[in-house]
Amino acid sequence: MRNRQRIQSKFKTPAFNIRNKKSIFLKLKFSLFYQWGLTLLLVIIISSLTLKPAFSQQPxxxxxxxxxxxxxxxxxxxxxxxxxxxxxxxxxxxxxxxxxxxxxxxxxxxxxxxxxxxxxxxxxxxxxxxxxxxxxxxxxxxxxxxxxxxxxxxxxxxxxxxxxxxxxxxxxxVGMLYYRKDLLQKAGLKPPKTFEDLINISKTIQDQNLAKWGYVWQGKQYEGLAAMFTEILQGYGGFWVNPQTQAIGLDAPESIEAVKFLRQTIKEAISPPGVTTYGEEETRRLFESGNTLFLRNWPYVYALASNSSIAGNYALQPMVHLPGKQSGACLxxxxxxxxxxxxxxxxxxxxxxxxxxxxxxxxxxxxxxxxxxxxxxxxxxxxxxxxxxxxxxxxxxxNAVLRPPIPQYAQASDILQRYLSAALTGSKTPEQAMKAAADETRTLLNINL
CATH class of the missing domain: 3.40.190.10 (Periplasmic binding protein-like II)
Incomplete structure (x- = not known):
């Protein structure tokens, strides 16, 4: 009986009350932590659902x-x-x-x-x-x-x-031929139809001191040179690569004559000596300066030139050609x-x-x-x-002329540009340059020489 009273009195001691209260406190703290964590998790889930559409709407x-x-x-x-x-x-x-x-x-x-x-x-x-x-x-x-x-x-x-x-x-x-209407009118001349017309008219205008240069074109070693030459080649009745038959026409007589025409414009000072370094923009600016009669370039020049000193005094037409041949306009x-x-x-x-x-x-x-x-x-x-x-x-x-639509076009163009540039600058004759260009192109396309 005394032992039972002793045990009961033990549970009533302050030490027991402290431990009991501490246990209750820990349980309450864990419960609050759990509730807080659950709330935070719900906030994250809701935020992700609401913010995701916002992020997806970014441009x-x-x-x-x-x-x-x-x-x-x-x-x-x-x-x-x-x-x-x-x-x-x-x-x-x-x-x-x-x-x-x-x-x-x-x-x-x-x-x-x-x-x-x-x-x-x-x-x-x-x-x-x-x-x-x-x-x-x-x-x-x-x-x-x-x-x-x-x-x-x-x-x-x-x-x-x-x-x-x-x-x-x-x-x-499409490549076009620009000309100065006012200069032709002063000289009593009509726009050219053939390569010979272009040469003769240029010389006449230059002799009368109406323009310093007769004809400017893209002669720099780049893609514009290949595009320009495609038109001259067409005007002489020649061709570059036939995509159906894989035939190469760069060393044909028509191609040699096309190169000689361009070379003639430089030799006879119809074109400036620096034309072999000119691209589209250099030729456009030279034409707009008022000292050039003819320009080969693309249609974009028409609008830009309207803000220059030659505004209202120019027109364009298809490229010249040999009699009986077709005008070439590179597409x-x-x-x-x-x-x-x-x-x-x-x-x-x-x-x-x-x-x-x-x-x-x-x-x-x-x-x-x-x-x-x-x-x-x-x-x-x-x-x-x-x-x-x-x-x-x-x-x-x-009816424009396509440059060869072949997968190896970039390499074929590079070959033409290199050898055509050599012919135009005089380091090779037209015959030497075009034969080498044709042979290398045949090698590129795996054609038996």
Whole structure:
């Protein structure tokens, strides 16, 4: 009995009360910690569910590389695109105003395996190379054949590789011959039709001190040289590479005569001695300075020259040719492809669709003077009112000369540029240069010599 009372009294001691209270406190603290942790977990889950849509609404950036001059001209289009496509940000990376360098930059980016460019803004002669290398997305299923009928056929075909579409046309280019209307009128002369006319008229204007130079063209060793020579070659009845038969015509008599014509313009001071270092922009500025009678260049010059000292005193026409031969107008032109490695292909296609709207293109060509790829715009009243040569240019564009549409085009062009430059600068005769160019091109294409 005494022991039981002793035990009962023990439980009533202060020590027991402290331990008991401490245990209750710990249990309560654990319960509060558990509730706090559960609340925090719920907050994190709810926050992630509510914040995820906000993050997903951030604009997707679509990148493209464009020559600096044209990228500036794109600015109004980009602004309007952003207004109608707030979920996409089009970032234009400015490149040098040199077609060869732009191609090299794209090529280098693709060779790295993860190009930063979602869109490829391409010259027509890049398509075969880029598509053959697997760098471009196949666009065939994205476009109905009826829609492609709205474009110049050469632009469409130039965007294909193995009958699949890899480039949507945007703007076309055809080489043209510019001339000073006022100088010809002063001398009582008409625009030339043949190569001989061009030589004789140039000499007459120079003899009368109306212009220092008769004819300027792109003679620098770059892609523009190959494009220009394609037109002279066509005018002499020659050809470069036949893509169907793989025949090479660079060492044919017609090709030799075409080179001799260009060499003659330099020897007889019809063209400046520095013409072998000129690209499009150098020749444009020389023509706009007022000291040149004839200029071979692309249609973009027409609008730019309207802000120069010769405004209103120039016109353009197809390139001259031999009697009985066809005038040559090299088909150029630029369009959009989608990079195979792009993580934003859907958004990239939305950019292409926007830029290819007739209304957007009309405004762009109205402001820049570039030539459209859509056939309907060649007879558009608004455009023709400002550029009255467009309807006549349509026929030239539809019958333009393509540079060889082959995957090895870049190498073939490099061969022609090197040997043609050697002939024009006098380090090789036209015969030597063109024979070497033809032989090397045959080796490139694995053709038995």
């Amino acid at each position: 997707v950036t679509v990148k493209v590389l464009v020559q600096a001059l044209e990228s500036t001209q794109w600015e109004p289009m980009i602004k309007s695109f952003h207004q109608t496509h707030p979920k996409i940000r089009l970032e234009v990376v400015k490149a040098p105003n040199n077609t060869n360098l732009v191609e090299d930059l794209y090529t280098s980016a693709y060779l790295l395996g993860d190009s930063p460019y979602d869109l490829a803004y391409m010259d027509v002669v890049w398509v075969q190379k880029f598509a053959a290398a697997g760098w471009l997305e196949n666009l065939t299923e994205k476009v109905e054949s009826e829609e492609l009928n709205a474009y110049i056929q050469g632009d469409v075909e130039g965007g294909k590789y193995q009958d699949k579409l890899y480039r949507m046309p945007f703007r076309t280019d 150029g032109g630029w369009g959009f492809g989608i990079s195979k490695s792009s993580k934003h292909q859907q958004e990239a296609w939305q950019v292409i669709e926007y830029f290819n709207q007739p209304a957007i293109q009309r405004q762009y060509f109205l402001e820049t003077g570039y030539v459209p790829s859509r056939k309907s715009l060649f007879t558009d009243d608004i455009l023709v009112n400002q550029y009255n040569y467009l309807p006549a240019l349509l026929q030239g564009a539809e």
